[in-house]
Amino acid sequence: MMAAPAPLTSGIVIDGRYEVVRPLGAGGMGEVYAVRRKSLGDEVALKRLLPHQDSPSNRARFATEAQAAAHIRHPNVIQVFDYGEDPAVGPYLVMEKLDGPTLAEELADGPIALGRALWIFSAVCAAVEAGHRRGIVHRDLKPANVIIAPTDDGRQVVKVLDFGLAVDLRLAARDITTPGAVIGTVAYMAPEQTEGNPASARSDVFALGVMLYEMVSGKLPFEGKSSLDTLMAINGGRYRPVKEHVPHVTAGVIE
Template sequence: MTERSQPGPGYVLAGRYLLEERLGRGGMSTVWRARDQVLDREVAVKVVAEMEDAEVTAERFRRETRVTAALNHPNIVTVFDAGVDNDRAFLVMELLPGSTLADELRTRGAFPFEEIRSIAIQVSAALGAAHHAGLVHRDVKPGNIARAADGAVKVLDFGITHIIDEAVADSGSPLTATGAVIGTAAYLAPEQARGMRVDQRADIYALGCVLFALITGRPPFQGPTAVSTMMAHATEPVPNIQEARPDVPPQLAAIVTAMLAKDPDARPADAATLEAALRAETAEAVTQLLPPPVVVGEDTAVVPAAGLPAPMRAYPADAPAPVVAAPVVAPARAAAEPEDSDVLLPMEEEEEGSRRGLLIGLIALAVLMVVGFAWWLLSGDPQLTADRSPTAAVPASASPSVDASPSVSPSPQTTEASPSPTPSPS
């Protein structure tokens, strides 16, 4: 491959993996169906866009491969190998035959409640295993949750977002930096949107957004741009899920609402607690496992972060959570829109001049959006921002890790084949 060429069908990656079919692509990577010529089996290969130091990125992939492989969890996709080929790092993982939840949201809309509960329990178990091993996903979304052959779900791309963040920071490339900053905003925790350090509770928030989408057919926040959606996560009250779908069971509504709390301390403490709440049979058991809910009040005493408004306060510890009786109605069938449209994709089909002009325009637009968002982030009191950092936070990149896109609803990538691959481009 030359510096500007892209690997295509028939190319043998690292002398071992024969690329057969491009399954999807995103702003930072492309996913291929490939054949491992050594073990003679089909695999999925994620090829990351060129970085200035691909060997460093590949070493990060190898490091995460070792950690992820050690998890050996039935709800986490298996990673086989990592390496570098012609300045492109790649990751090799199992190829699942089923679709992603993003694909299913596009075709099915809202899910049945028992199926949602089953999916939530499986993903919570996967996150719990990863968090126990010190991994925070940072990009939980419908496109990173896929079906295995038996119908169970598996979580994809543990550690990938963090690796790309590090590679982008090292490369200093305006194009790749834009792709890393703007993206899957529909599933981004408020602390990620603010560029703060994150811990496992950011994954719990993101899973809450996924469950909201499965219940209602769309994520809780959808703005005209990725930046406006990120700002909504950080500043706007969570929509009432019982208004969006009145027949939602009150226990499930209470769990999802707690997962979507702006303050990480108001969310379930960890994935194990979340899984226990999802398995609980009674409202009393759920209430005991969740932090007290929050409401708007005149005596609000919450200190806002980064100069942002604080519209909610906690109930007193002895106050019962309100329960709203929900009438039974037909499930919502609102069509899910693309999770990310990957505006920074390479466009081989375009003429060189139009491609260059479009890329320049996209970069200029993205820079304006990022500058505006940065101004918003820095306009508040920096001391308040520091005070809101979660205790014992897991180090993360200063920039939120998202895919390039002004679109923020479920659908992780441009799908080019059916069924969808397990891994989704980042």
């Protein structure tokens, strides 16, 4: 049985190379820290599994995240620098540290202006296309996995992250997903995902459409009182046209 990784506190040095500075946040499976690279003195982000999520299957999924992101070289995909395992910390992933809000946080204030929404959408599409060219399907595209980060020249850049559910279609035999398992975030799933069938590039395209609808209208196209209701709405193709939420939206956006 694997020992639970120790809590990370400021000053701890991981693998002799990364000094923990401060926590940045945590999700359902992992937690992220700002760390200082001792060789360069700069700050990067280090992600590791939460102690109660440290299982063989999650370790495999964590490695998938590192490998998928590392194989996609694109300005709109988060850059991965390193992957390793420390006896006291467990497996870890080192990536660029992004300081901007997530798209989900921006959407908390309501719909996004059409021009900005299309700019974000185009960048996310470019990132997804880069993955598809490599045979990599993200499978969990959603606003929480998109960050709008500031750049040193005062601009902003859109970054797609969290490839923990990604699958390399060229290596389908190595997919660790249990056959028939429902993988992803319900509101953004394509019909085939809701039925437990394998995801494809088209599944990502479906999620992109849901995200654009949400950015323009501030609403999700498929909603229900429960996850099951939402799954049924997706499978039945039942949604309100975006023009009902935003009457002035141009035809080119909704077609």
